[in-house]
Each structure stands twice: as C-alpha cells, then as structure tokens.
Amino acid sequence: MSEGIIQPDQPETLEGEGKDLFSKFDDIIALREGLLSSGQEDPFNLVMEKVLSPTRAICNGRETILLGTYNYMGMTFDPDVVEAGKQALADYGTGTTGSRVLNGTYQGHKECEQALKDFYGMDHAMVFSTGYQANLGIISTIAGKGDYIVLDIDSHASIWDGCAMGQAEVVPFKHNDIEAMEKRLKRIPEGAGKLVVLEGVYSMLGDVAPLKEMVAIAKKYGAMVLVDEAHSMGFIGENGRGVVEDTGVMDDVDFIIGTFSKSVGTVGGFCVSNHPKFEIMRLVCRPYVFTASLPPSVVATAEASIRKLMHGSNKRAHLWENSRSLHKGLKDLGFKLGTEEPQSAIIAVIMPDLEQGAQMWEALIQNGLYVNLARPPATPAGMTLLRCSLCAEHSEEEVGEILSIFEQSGRQVGII
Numbered sequence: 272m273s274e275g276i277i278q279p280d281q282p283e284t285l286e287g288e289g290k291d292l293f294s295k296f297d298d299i300i301a302l303r304e305g306l307l308s309s310g311q312e313d314p315f316n317l318v319m320e321k322v323l324s325p326t327r328a329i330c331n332g333r334e335t336i337l338l339g340t341y342n343y344m345g346m347t348f349d350p351d352v353v354e355a356g357k358q359a360l361a362d363y364g365t366g367t368t369g370s371r372v373l374n375g376t377y378q379g380h381k382e383c384e385q386a387l388k389d390f391y392g393m394d395h396a397m398v399f400s401t402g403y404q405a406n407l408g409i410i411s412t413i414a415g416k417g418d419y420i421v422l423d424i425d426s427h428a429s430i431w432d433g434c435a436m437g438q439a440e441v442v443p444f445k446h447n448d449i450e451a452m453e454k455r456l457k458r459i460p461e462g463a464g465k466l467v468v469l470e471g472v473y474s475m476l477g478d479v480a481p482l483k484e485m486v487a488i489a490k491k492y493g494a495m496v497l498v499d500e501a502h503s504m505g506f507i508g509e510n511g512r513g514v515v516e517d518t519g520v521m522d523d524v525d526f527i528i529g530t531f532s533k534s535v536g537t538v539g540g541f542c543v544s545n546h547p548k549f550e551i552m553r554l555v556c557r558p559y560v561f562t563a564s565l566p567p568s569v570v571a572t573a574e575a576s577i578r579k580l581m582h583g584s585n586k587r588a589h590l591w592e593n594s595r596s597l598h599k600g601l602k603d604l605g606f607k608l609g610t611e612e613p614q615s616a617i618i619a620v621i622m623p624d625l626e627q628g629a630q631m632w633e634a635l636i637q638n639g640l641y642v643n644l645a646r647p648p649a650t651p652a653g654m655t656l657l658r659c660s661l662c663a664e665h666s667e668e669e670v671g672e673i674l675s676i677f678e679q680s681g682r683q684v685g686i687i
Contacts, residue, residue: 306629314632314644324348325536325664330641338659338673339643343616344505344586345664346536346576356537359571366566371398372553375564383574384541390577391512391527393543397552398570400562402501402530403429405540408558409497409526410468411437418464421455421489423447423480425473425651427499439466446473446651449484456492465494471514472502475650475658476609477617479507483518490523497526505534505580506587506616506663534580537572539565586663590616593661593670600674605687609656619645620657620677627686628655634680640673 307313312331321329325345326337346352359379369375380398387396399405410433414420418439422430425446434441442459444451452467459465467489469480482498489496500513508516511534515521525546531539542552553559565573591613598613601620609619622628625646632644635657643658650656665673681687 302625306625311629311633312636314629314636317636317641322347325662326666326669328641330636333637333639335636335639335641336669336673336676337641338661338665339641340662341502341533341660342536342662342664343502343590343660344534344536344580344583345662346534346579349536349576349579351579352536352572352575355575356568356572360566360568363567365568367564369563370560371564372560377564377567377570379567379570379574380564383570383577386574386577387541387543390510390581391521391543393527394545394547395549396541396543397549397556397559398565398573399540399542399559400565401538402528402532402540403432404558404562405528405530405542406430406499407433407436408556409528409542409552410434410466411558412552412556413437413495413526414439414464414466418466419459420466420468421452421459421494422468423452423470423473425475426468426470427474427501428649430468430470430499434468447478447480449481449488452485453488453492456488456494459492465489465492466497467494468497469499470502471498471500471507472615472617474502474617475645475654475656476619477502477613477615477658478610479503479514479614481518482514482520486518486520486523495525496523497528498524499528501528501530501533502615502617504529505583506590509584511580511583511587531569531573531576535573535576537569537576539569539573583663590661590663592667593663593665594618596667596670597659597661597673600670601677604674604678604681606677606681616661618659618661620659622655622657623686625655627684628657630684631680631686632657634683635676638676638680640676640680 319328319330325342325347367375384396384398406429415437420434420439421442423446424443442455444455486496498515503513505511507513515524526542526544528542531537594613598618607621645658646655647653
C-alpha cells in the first residue's frame, strides 16, 4: 500500500475497495480498548449470572448489591406479578407472533391498557413493545414536516430519534431553562404546529424539570405538550403518576409517555392521553403498526404491577428515605453529586474524568456494588458519572453497606 500522505477525511482505499463503514467508530473502539488494556473489567458488558432479589445478584462470580437497575419500586420479584406472568404463559403461550393491528392484540393487551387508564385517570392508553418505541412512534407521528418540536437539549435518545424520524423542525433549548424555552417558542411562525417535549426526571443527573412553569409557557404559545415520565412513574407524586402529578399539571399536558422497564419491572412502553382523536394513532403510528406485540406473559405482569403501584404509598415513602439517606451520605463523604438535594431515585456521582470514573467503577464492583458508568455523549456537558438508581426494596442496612463501599472504593482510587 502506498505510503503517501493521506488527508484525515480521505481514507486510502484500493481501486474497487469500498470504505469500511465501521471506520466512523474507530475513536470509540480505541477508547474501549484503552480502558480494557490494563486488565480492567468491562463496565459495559457486566453479566448477572444469577439474580437473587431486586437488590442483589451474582455478578462476575461475586454477590453484588445492585444500584444500577432502574428497578425503582422493586416489582421484579413481587409474587403476585410473577404469578400473573406464569398464568398468562400457561394460558396463551410464549408470544403473539403479530402486530397489534392484525393478529397481535390479545385480551391481556386491552387489560393492561385499562390498568394504565385507571392509573392515570386518562381516556386513552396505547401499549408499545418498548419505551423507546413509544417515544419514537408518538413523536414521529404527531409532529412531521412543517411542524416544530421544542425540546430540552438533554432529552433521551429515543426522543431525538422520534424527532428525526418525523422530520419536524427541531428547536432545542438549554437544559431546564424556562426563559430559553420561551424564546424558542416566540420565534416559531404563528399558526405552525408546535410540540414541546419534556421529561419529568432526567435520567443522567436525576434532576426534575420545572414542569409547572414550562407547561404554562407552552400553553401560552399554543403548543401541545408531551412529558416522558419513564424515571418518575410509580415513585413521584401522591399516586405515583410522576412529576406531572407532583406539580399539578396533569390536566394541562397532552401526552404522557412511560415505560414498563423501570418501576413496573418488566418491558414495554406506553402513551396515555385525553385527546379525543388519539385512537387514530393505532392506524397511523408506524412503530406500533409494524412491530410484533408484547407476549401475553409480559403484559400480564405489567398489568398486575401497575395495579399494585396504585397502592404503593408505603414503598414510595421508603424509597424517598433511601434517596435522602444515600444523597446525604455520599455528600458527607466528599463526593460531588449531580443535584444539591435529592430529587428522584437517581443519584449521580460526578467523576473527574473517564479514566478515574472507570477505575472507581471497577473498585466498586470488586467490592460488591454495581452502578452504571455513564460517559459522553450520553451524559450532559461532557461529564463522566456513576449513576446510582435506588430501589424501594433496598433496606436501611443495605444503604449503609453502599455508603461503606463507596468510601472504601473512593479512598482506593484517590477520589476522596
């Protein structure tokens, strides 16, 4: 091969040889190889050989406290939920083999949607096969060419992908900045279709959106409002309906998106709405129409879990205790956190850089604690952080163990 000088944006190829389509990932490949070259465990390829409970598992051969599962309400081992899944599996088999609009709607799907309507007090509910698809489908269908989507810059990937798929004009604003959001709305042409997309809890830092003020401004400018409550459903609000309930704006938002893979403890996604035309979405939403529906056992567990979450006030109270205890304990140890006060079940521990973050993650896992190592571009402002997601099933003693492991690991690595 020639040793001539090659410009960075013009990789050398032989005649008839196509460009390697994987070359765009070379920087990430190099970063990962650099992390693992020292013998460090792969923080993005952890295997749970056996799950013992919502809070403990055998990971890489060690019994480990789980603090990175999003299993906020600890429903994955609830006996009633497990039994509902077993019964549906016996009665209906393993899967539907079809789309909701053809052969894929079973009685369980309708019962699950009814549970969602009852939970939120809404007229319409639509279940998707994943939470990602719920955002992808709803956003891309209701906001298309010529429409405008105003969204927080820190929005989840599924929200950005829904915007791209619908081909609407995307207008981002600085994270949780009320004035910046209003400025964007002011610039949109009068009469244009407008959708404001917000999240109740932002999953990286665990901070809460100022929904009361933001929803009022959106309505002032004639925009519809969609709120993703993936990380607050089941926990935040008097009845666990999320930040929309906690801030008193449930009647003012047009769509609430959620997932079954967090507090509900299974898999799937949904949208609830009071819009009178909402049911047409079942015929025009491509990620709903062209995807096989959830297996009967999954929707049965989701329905059972949702109905139990309606009466989960004691669990919610205990989870708040856990959040306050862990946040204070980590702060007292000298760790830098993503929020000044606990705002959700997510507590982000900010790391100096990726290298030290990876070292801290490994020290924690070796000392028996699993958290999420998160890095750019998933994180805001180029941060590397360790994301802790608490569970209502974590005991007071386990929270104490977690703090001890953080202290031990932080001193090992030299972060505190």
